[in-house]
Amino acid sequence: MLVLITYDVNTTTARGKKRLRQVSKKCLDYGQRVQNSVFECILDSAQLRKIKYELAEMIDMETDSLRFYNLGETYKTKVDHMGIKESYDMEGPLII
Amino acid sequence: MLVLITYDVNTTTARGKKRLRQVSKKCLDYGQRVQNSVFECILDSAQLRKIKYELAEMIDMETDSLRFYNLGETYKTKVDHMGIKESYDMEGPLII
Numbered sequence: 001m002l003v004l005i006t007y008d009v010n011t012t013t014a015r016g017k018k019r020l021r022q023v024s025k026k027c028l029d030y031g032q033r034v035q036n037s038v039f040e041c042i043l044d045s046a047q048l049r050k051i052k053y054e055l056a057e058m059i060d061m062e063t064d065s066l067r068f069y070n071l072g073e074t075y076k077t078k079v080d081h082m083g084i085k086e087s088y089d090m091e092g093p094l095i096i
Numbered sequence: 097m098l099v100l101i102t103y104d105v106n107t108t109t110a111r112g113k114k115r116l117r118q119v120s121k122k123c124l125d126y127g128q129r130v131q132n133s134v135f136e137c138i139l140d141s142a143q144l145r146k147i148k149y150e151l152a153e154m155i156d157m158e159t160d161s162l163r164f165y166n167l168g169e170t171y172k173t174k175v176d177h178m179g180i181k182e183s184y185d186m187e188g189p190l191i192i
Contacts, residue, residue: 004100004165006102006130006131006134007131008131008132008181034102034163035102035103035104035133035161035163036104036133037131037132037133037134038102038133038134038163052176052178055178056178059178059179060179061178061179061180062179062180063179063180064179064180065131065177065178065179065180065181066177066178066179067130067131067134067175067176067177067178068175068176068177068178069100069165069167069174069175070174070175070176071165071167071174072174078165078166078167078168079163079164079165079166080148080163080164080166081161081162081163081164082148082151082152082155082157082161082162082163082164083155083156083157083158083159083160083161083162084157084158084159084160084161085104085161
């Protein structure tokens with residue numbers, strides 16, 4: 001399934017900036033960045049539980065926020081893009 | 097249906113900052129801000145077409161990006177939140 005992960009991390013402190021880098025790095029382990037604070041990840045249920053657990057350990061619950069949107073298996077018709085950086089097909093071949 | 101609108105607007109210029117304010121204002125006409133650059137809007141098909149048209153007129157297609165995710169009618173089980181600022185129930189009574 002496609003899971004969209006969006007986050008706001010408080011970066012007014014050095015610790016906040018570090019959390020932001022950690023969250024970004026973790027999300028990139030599971031998916032692609034489509035906007036500055038938006039990641040699209042193809043996950044199964046076990047992976048979703050795992051990333052939620054890992055991210056919950058990283059963020060400061062008092063200042064940061066994370067949201068998870070489950071777009072299911074038939075997500076291709078549910079996503080539309082305008083402007084720069086159209087994302088590539090995550091399940092297709094990666095051409096570099 | 098619930099439509100998630102996420103955006104990255106290039107704010108390195110004064111014009112970019114103005115576009116960001118315009119995009120934010122327009123999104124707030126249709127929904128609530130749940131994170132800095134993430135809006136959740138309850139829209140019908142006609143409203144979705146309208147907001148897409150309006151936002152497309154505002155952004156710079158060369159530098160900004162907008163993404164639309166359609167979470168359908170049964171979205172309540174598809175959204176999960178961690179950390180600060182849990183959003184309110186958009187279809188419930190608004191208590192101020």
